[in-house]
Structures are given as C-alpha cells and as structure tokens.
Amino acid sequence: MQRKTLLDSECPIALSLERVGEWWSLLIMRDALQGLSRFDDFSRSLDISPNMLTRRLNALVDAGLLERRAYSVKPLRHEYVPTERGRDLKGVLFALIAWGNRHFSQDEVSVQVVDRATGRTLQPMMVDVVESRVVPWDECELVHGPGASQGMRERLGRMKKVQD
Known part of the structure; x- marks a missing residue:
C-alpha cells in the first residue's frame, strides 16, 4: 500500500509532517541539533538499521533540513549539518x-x-512580537492567512463556530 502524500495540502501541520512526520526523522534531527553529524554517530545513538538511517538522512537532506558535506575523500564520507530550516525545528x-x-x-x-x-x-508559549508579550494558549486561535483557499477559509470558519 502506497502512503498518501501531504505535499499538496495547504495545512502547515500536514506540510511539516510530510517532511518530519516519520519518528526516526525527529530523532535524527534531535541528535543533529545536539551536535551529532556523522552516520556512525547517528547509528550508535539511535540503534537504527543502516538502510533506514540512509533513507531518513536522504529525506531530511531532500527536505532542506540537513545539508550533506563531505569530510573525507578517501573513502568518501559525509556529515549531516542542520540548515537554517533544520535549526528552526528546535522550537x-x-x-x-x-x-x-x-x-x-x-x-x-x-x-x-x-x-x-x-x-x-x-x-x-506564543509571543506577540510587536508588543513583546506572552499570549496564553487559551487566548490564541487559528485564522486563515492571505494565501488560504476558499475551502480553508470555510473550514476555519466552521471550526470557529464550533468553538464559540
């Protein structure tokens, strides 16, 4: 059975899960953000099969979360370093x-x-960056952004009516 792709979704959660929704991905990013960068280090830390680790590292590179850099030519070896997009996952x-x-x-x-x-x-927590104040979770709500489709606007509108 082929897994459904979420790449066509306009939901930011779905789009994010398409890149890091597989649990090995988050654990690899956790380790990369704590300073691990080499295949053997990830393998030891996670006790993950080499094939799965290779697939997950490639997917994270393709998603722009990690950058692959050669650190040895003979034999060719790479390290994996978080990109700006990857570093933003820390929050x-x-x-x-x-x-x-x-x-x-x-x-x-x-x-x-x-x-x-x-x-x-x-x-x-959420912060109002204009006023530099913390906004409690129960005072936050989801609203459509400028790029929302009519379907997303209607969906969020229905959700708001249920909450009210």
Whole structure:
C-alpha cells in the first residue's frame, strides 16, 4: 500500500509532517541539533538499521533540513549539518519535550529545556512580537492567512463556530 502524500495540502501541520512526520526523522534531527553529524554517530545513538538511517538522512537532506558535506575523500564520507530550516525545528522539539514531560514522564523528567543563564525550566508559549508579550494558549486561535483557499477559509470558519 502506497502512503498518501501531504505535499499538496495547504495545512502547515500536514506540510511539516510530510517532511518530519516519520519518528526516526525527529530523532535524527534531535541528535543533529545536539551536535551529532556523522552516520556512525547517528547509528550508535539511535540503534537504527543502516538502510533506514540512509533513507531518513536522504529525506531530511531532500527536505532542506540537513545539508550533506563531505569530510573525507578517501573513502568518501559525509556529515549531516542542520540548515537554517533544520535549526528552526528546535522550537518544535523543545515543545515536544515540554509536552512529553507534562503528560508522559513516569516519575521525574529525564530531559528538560532550561534558561542557560538561570537554569530555570522553560515552557513553550506564543509571543506577540510587536508588543513583546506572552499570549496564553487559551487566548490564541487559528485564522486563515492571505494565501488560504476558499475551502480553508470555510473550514476555519466552521471550526470557529464550533468553538464559540
């Protein structure tokens, strides 16, 4: 059975999942954002089969999240370095860490996101960049953007009516 593609979707979540929705992809990006860059390092960290790792690395390069760079000519070896697009995924991973800690930690958390200067635990949030203020999640809503199709405008309109 062939997997459906989400590349034609206008939903940003669907478009993002098309690139990183496979769980190995997020784990590879986690490791790359923590400084791993070589095939053998990813393989050891993740205990992933070489074929799967090759497929996932190629997909992440094709999606523009990692850049492949040769670090050895004989034999030819590559390292994988996050691109700007890949580095921007850090916020998503930090949000997943906070969500996982809140809802799935067995006892005490094993990993947390902290402020380097203070060591205090941080939580994901939305910020109004014009006014530099935190906007609580329950005060946020989804609205159509300027590029939304009529179908998306109607869908978001229906969702808003259900919420009201």
